[in-house]
Amino acid sequence: MFAAENGLKGDPRLKAISDAITVVPHFPKPGIMFQDITTLVSNHKVFKHTVEIFVDRYRDMDISVVAGVEARGFMFAPSIALGIGAKFIPLRKPGKLPGEVISEAYELEYGKDRLEMHVGAVKPGERALVIDDLVATGGTLSAAIRLLERNGAEVVECACVIGLPELKERRLLNGKPLYVLVEPREL
Amino acid sequence: MNALSQPSPLKIKEAKIASSRRSSVFTKSCFFTPNTAAAPSRSDLLIYSRFTAGASATAPERRRMSGAAMATSNVDGTDDRISRIASTIRVIPDFPKPGILFQDITTLLLDPKAFKDTIDLFVERYKDKNINVIAGIEARGFIFGPPIALAIGAKFVPMRKPKKLPGEVISEEYSLEYGTDVMEMHVGAVQPGENAVIVDDLVATGGTLNAAIRLLGRLGVTVVECACVIELKELKGREKLGDNPLFVLVSET
Numbered sequence: 001m002f003a004a005e006n007g008l009k010g011d012p013r014l015k016a017i018s019d020a021i022t023v024v025p026h027f028p029k030p031g032i033m034f035q036d037i038t039t040l041v042s043n044h045k046v047f048k049h050t051v052e053i054f055v056d057r058y059r060d061m062d063i064s065v066v067a068g069v070e071a072r073g074f075m076f077a078p079s080i081a082l083g084i085g086a087k088f089i090p091l092r093k094p095g096k097l098p099g100e101v102i103s104e105a106y107e108l109e110y111g112k113d114r115l116e117m118h119v120g121a122v123k124p125g126e127r128a129l130v131i132d133d134l135v136a137t138g139g140t141l142s143a144a145i146r147l148l149e150r151n152g153a154e155v156v157e158c159a160c161v162i163g164l165p166e167l168k169e170r171r172l173l174n175g176k177p178l179y180v181l182v183e184p185r186e187l
Numbered sequence: 188m189n190a191l192s193q194p195s196p197l198k199i200k201e202a203k204i205a206s207s208r209r210s211s212v213f214t215k216s217c218f219f220t221p222n223t224a225a226a227p228s229r230s231d232l233l234i235y236s237r238f239t240a241g242a243s244a245t246a247p248e249r250r251r252m253s254g255a256a257m258a259t260s261n262v263d264g265t266d267d268r269i270s271r272i273a274s275t276i277r278v279i280p281d282f283p284k285p286g287i288l289f290q291d292i293t294t295l296l297l298d299p300k301a302f303k304d305t306i307d308l309f310v311e312r313y314k315d316k317n318i319n320v321i322a323g324i325e326a327r328g329f330i331f332g333p334p335i336a337l338a339i340g341a342k343f344v345p346m347r348k349p350k351k352l353p354g355e356v357i358s359e360e361y362s363l364e365y366g367t368d369v370m371e372m373h374v375g376a377v378q379p380g381e382n383a384v385i386v387d388d389l390v391a392t393g394g395t396l397n398a399a400i401r402l403l404g405r406l407g408v409t410v411v412e413c414a415c416v417i418e419l420k421e422l423k424g425r426e427k428l429g430d431n432p433l434f435v436l437v438s439e440t
Contacts, residue, residue: 022353024353027353027354028350038345038352041342041345042343043342044336044340047343048337068330071325071347074327075333076333078296078302079334081296081299082299082334087298087302089293090326092326095283098279098291099277099282118293
């Protein structure tokens with residue numbers, strides 16, 4: 001669900017967050033309007049507001065695990081974890097995590113990719129969030145949810161800064177709630 | 188710009204611990220003092236050194252510190268925090284290749300207090316020092332950099348692998364053990380005259396940090412210091428950085 005329809009209607013922070021995102025047309029391929037969050041993380045005040053909104057939402061939900069998707073999810077998830085006193089777990093591309101991992105495949109527009117997570121990073125029954133910068137089809141987040149569940153965690157919600165408007169029709173992703181701050185910025 | 192000043196000497200304290208399998212020597216070197224008018228100089232280390240007697244027989248294994256190792260002097264609880272941080276780092280032998288002892292910080296991130304202490308130690312060092320930019324190196328620098336940037340009021344600037352950043356970038360090629368790699372940053376992310384600290388989880392040969400220093404320098408930014416959780420002393424990254432200061436929390440020999 002979008003933040004504006006879920007308690008933050010008219011919150012000026014949401015407009016500031018949207019304004020801080022840069023749209024780059026035809027990147028990485030023609031037809032794609034890339035939502036660049038680097039201008040958000042380089043704006044200290046807006047970056048702080050972004051993290052605060054998530055921390056305020058999740059602080060009292062008894063969450064002990066915040067999982068971030070490589071690599072842009074790493075820019076947001078650790079600060080949220082620190083803000084709510086939870087552990088941070090990186091979900092990574094194949095071959096990056098040392099030691100024992102489990103792996104989950106997911107679909108790209110053309111082809112497949114895989115996401116990995118350390119075995120034993122969570123204890124069964126721990127309550128978890130998944131964080132990424134943007135959700136489009138939900139393929140990556142779905143793989144993340146499956147990894148956490150295979151390790152015995154309960155995924156409470158997935159949260160992203162940006163979400164495509166099609167998702168307004170779907171409050172749930174694989175049966176899990178989805179929380180999004182803003183829609184994609186237009187040129 | 189406020190310089191990170193020349194530290195004044197303090198007494199060095201040592202705790203020597205011998206155990207059946209490995210011996211460790213812990214030293215604490217000087218702290219820096221409040222700012223003076225001194226010119227920027229090579230900043231001193233706040234390090235917690237350990238000698239490792241080789242890979243353990245059972246791997247992966249969490250490090251254990253004996254009780255006596257914790258009983259060093261306690262300036263603002265710093266040594267307690269560093270010993271906890273060091274104890275959470277997991278060493279994985281033969282990753283990513285045979286012969287390499289990989290320093291895995293994911294176990295540090297699973298300990299909320301150790302992770303918070305890590306960030307606090309960097310924040311205590313860099314807040315109120317007129318640092319405008321925290322540059323984090325993809326990907327593990329993205330884990331430590333943003334919390335530091337948020338706490339000290341700086342912007343976070345990602346230094347990325349090729350073709351990840353959209354828009355106008357500059358690139359710098361650097362050497363790997365076999366071959367080369369390329370690092371990129373956004374042209375518009377920084378302004379000439381800004382002061383930056385570069386953050387990564389670990390410094391080995393120093394090649395990656397040097398590439399980041401060159402990129403920021405090309406855009407007129409002053410790199411005040413490089414900051415890493417772990418230093419692999421044997422690989423002499425500190426020498427490779429030359430006059431560029433390096434600050435680490437844990438030094439592995």
